[in-house]
Amino acid sequence: MRVARILLIVVVVLGGLFVAADRIAVTVAQNKAAQRAQATENLTEKPKVSITGFPFLTQVLSGKLDDVKVSADDIAAGDGSQSVRIDSFHADLYGVKLSNGFSRAIADSADGQAFITYADLSKAAPAGIKVSYAGPSASGTPRVKLTGSFMGAHLSVLSDIVLKKDTIGLHAQGLPKELTALGLEGKVRDEIDFTSQVTHLPANLELTSVTTTPDGISVRVGGKDIVLAN
Template sequence: MSGRGVVVGVVAVVVLASGVVVADRVAHATAERRVSEAIEQNLDVVGTPAVDIGGFPFLTQLLAGSVDDVTGSVDGITLEGVDATEVTIDARDVTVSEPYTVGTATIGATLPTASIEQIVRERSNLDVAVAVDEGALAASGDLLGMTLSADLTPRVEEGRLLVSVENVRIAGLTVSVEDLPSAIGDRLTDIKIPLSGLPEGLVLSDATVAGDGVRITATGTDVVLPTQAPDAR
């Protein structure tokens, strides 16, 4: 083969490969946009979701029937009137045909102290302020004309987020919640933070104090997505 023929052949291969790469990237960008739209349709979001579909090439994943890894983030979501921020989404083994399912799914979000404070006030009928102090969740306010401060302990139990008040300090004295009048103590134990609105199949699994609030995690396996999920084919 002449030198000119070799050059022409190489150029043809490069052009063909470039066309495949372009098609792959176009399909990839389209899928990311549709996933972003699906997040907006299925969650009460604040801001526009950012989505990244991992793995290259993308077209081979579609042909195989599932996408290996989908991650996303959004500024905030509202769960039954409770505002959450710094939302992250991690989905593995996402099918590309109905019924859309996710092999494993994880959603993380931060409940700011303002959201927790709102719920604690509503449930306890006490005028308290909630803040993160040296890595711990703390409440402070007035009780019967005396200064009150206490540690708040968040935990997940049977898929529910509960907050209990511990180490109550009143006028410089530490008092057990059990020693408080029942009309007050009962309001400070197992305060439920309502968090409905997550996709069906996702269940709260963890809650830790982090940053300026409580970081919650919801997980699920073989989660069936609503029909609004995008058809990435």
């Protein structure tokens, strides 16, 4: 009986040490992954990386992580004049396969969300144009309101939010008759219709849908075979 108790104690202690080692290993891995992401994508702040599932070490040995969660704030998504700031971003990466000495990582699938404030959309818009909440449309098409001035005249229009795989843009539903009557539609659209490319997204991760809120727009992202490192 005493031998059994001793063996039980040893097993419990060893198990506790394994758990401790496992937790230390996952903490180190999360920190290293966040540091690498920050450096590679030139982010102003280090993202948060959370590797779920237990044990972590057996997942590493198998070469595949079940679920990796990534969150980041204050991301400049674009270059130069076409840049738009992402206020917050979160993604869940499923089935992350590791290879080439852990230098290559591809997720079976991923989904997430990026939030962009109207203030940041206004900064990405042409000078003098303010982007704000327009409320839900009858057709369900996501839209925003643009206000500003053009050639000394006040401008207030509703614009559809247009998503493509890696771009987000605004397209005015209609323009004031006093401007179109003067043949200025093309010139006005050159000013208020715009598209920004969303950079710093992993390969094969695409913009899929968008919804508007009183504070900003929420963009869903998703995809398969997401290349995280190569």
